[in-house]
Amino acid sequence: MLVNQQQYRTIWASVCDGLHTVHIIDQTRLPHVFEVVPIYHFDQMIAAIKTMQVRGAPLIGAAAAYGLALAMQEDASDISLCNAVHHLIQSRPTAVNLAWAVQRVRQVILPLPLQKRFQAAWKEAALICDEDVILNQAIGLHGLSMIQQKQQSHTIHILTHCNAGWLATVDFGTALAPIYAAHNAGVDVHVWVSETRPRNQGASLTAWELSQHGVPHTVISDNAAGHLMQQGRVDMVIVGADRVTAKGDVCNKIGTYLKALAAADARQQGHEVPFYAAVPSPSIDWAIENGVGHIEIEERHADELAWMVGRLASGEIASVRVLPEGTKVENPAFDVTPARLVTGIITEHGIFAPHELKGIQQKIKNV
Numbered sequence: 610m611l612v613n614q615q616q617y618r619t620i621w622a623s624v625c626d627g628l629h630t631v632h633i634i635d636q637t638r639l640p641h642v643f644e645v646v647p648i649y650h651f652d653q654m655i656a657a658i659k660t661m662q663v664r665g666a667p668l669i670g671a672a673a674a675y676g677l678a679l680a681m682q683e684d685a686s687d688i689s690l691c692n693a694v695h696h697l698i699q700s701r702p703t704a705v706n707l708a709w710a711v712q713r714v715r716q717v718i719l720p721l722p723l724q725k726r727f728q729a730a731w732k733e734a735a736l737i738c739d740e741d742v743i744l745n746q747a748i749g750l751h752g753l754s755m756i757q758q759k760q761q762s763h764t765i766h767i768l769t770h771c772n773a774g775w776l777a778t779v780d781f782g783t784a785l786a787p788i789y790a791a792h793n794a795g796v797d798v799h800v801w802v803s804e805t806r807p808r809n810q811g812a813s814l815t816a817w818e819l820s821q822h823g824v825p826h827t828v829i830s831d832n833a834a835g836h837l838m839q840q841g842r843v844d845m846v847i848v849g850a851d852r853v854t855a856k857g858d859v860c861n862k863i864g865t866y867l868k869a870l871a872a873a874d875a876r877q878q879g880h881e882v883p884f885y886a887a888v889p890s891p892s893i894d895w896a897i898e899n900g901v902g903h904i905e906i907e908e909r910h911a912d913e914l915a916w917m918v919g920r921l922a923s924g925e926i927a928s929v930r931v932l933p934e935g936t937k938v939e940n941p942a943f944d945v946t947p948a949r950l951v952t953g954i955i956t957e958h959g960i961f962a963p964h965e966l967k968g969i970q971q972k973i974k975n976v
């Protein structure tokens with residue numbers, strides 16, 4: 610996607626004079642500073658994932674795949690492989706894409722002689738990145754048809770939460786892919802961007818990438834979403850997902866569940882507000898049926914609530930404390946929206962009601 614009119618992916622690799630480097634966009638600095646950071650070592654990649662320099666389910670999968678490759682460059686032994694897999698999977702536990710990508714690379718390299726493991730892992734990581742782009746483009750096209758069907762004479766107002774745009778993936782995004790496709794096709798779309806406390810991925814990242822691409826949008830506080838739906842000012846909700854269960858429960862950024870509840874109530878009051886999750890197949894965990902209680906919800910550090918990062922009038926980027934000293938904090942990073950509140954799951958194979966997901970499991974697995 611575009612940054613200052615230049616085409617970027619969120620992660621890419623280079624080899625120069627035998628030096629293998631992974632390049633990432635540091636998302637902790639956006640929207641104020643656009644900075645590309647080189648990653649040379651496994652430990653650096655683990656830190657980038659944990660501190661959320663890279664974030665978003667598909668992107669942390671791709672980053673973890675490269676992380677495993679870097680670990681193999683440093684030490685390709687079975688013990689090193691086992692350790693690297695363990696540490697990567699623990700680094701961010703909720704998004705299934707991370708474990709999926711790590712296991713995929715592991716399976717490819719495990720049978721190989723040690724001296725071949727690094728190159729094979731590097732190649733597989735690149736493949737995962739390329740595939741992610743293709744899956745998201747397909748999601749975009751299916752979502753576009755759905756938006757076009759909905760279009761009447763007025764602007765289509767789509768509400769999204771967190772950042773499930775190109776920054777959360779290798780390119781195009783999941784929830785934002787249909788929006789970009791619609792905008793590019795000349796459909797009159799406007800996006801309600803929910804700020805997404807505590808880390809503000811909506812306000813900082815979604816608003817930034819939509820403005821880079823020229824898509825009309827308005828940031829709202831998280832708490833305003835229900836009010837807008839009740840007023841009939843939202844035509845549909847599209848969110849991403851960190852893990853979707855076999856029966857269609859959607860685990861996504863904390864606050865998603867409240868949006869789905871508000872959309873369900875708005876529907877009961879006669880407003881047509883369908884709730885969609887845009888989900889590439891690596892985000893589906895076929896081993897879990899019920900999301901509530903069965904998906905590990907990452908608990909993030911209290912500082913994310915206690916402090917806010919922003920740019921001062923002087924231009925300096927700073928953190929300011931917003932809670933009284935010593936205040937107790939709980940900071941779950943994700944929640945689960947039960948399938949009964951989900952209108953449809955937009956996948957690379959088409960759009961399905963949650964109960965239809967199982968019917969496409971074999972198809973998805975075979976691709």
Ligand code: MRU
Pocket residue numbers: 664665666667704770771772773774777778782783784810848849850851861862863942
């Ligand atoms: O904690 P984050 O910022 O990694 O969480 C990201 C989200 O919840 C996204 O909405 C989700 O990963 C979907 S990404 C396409």
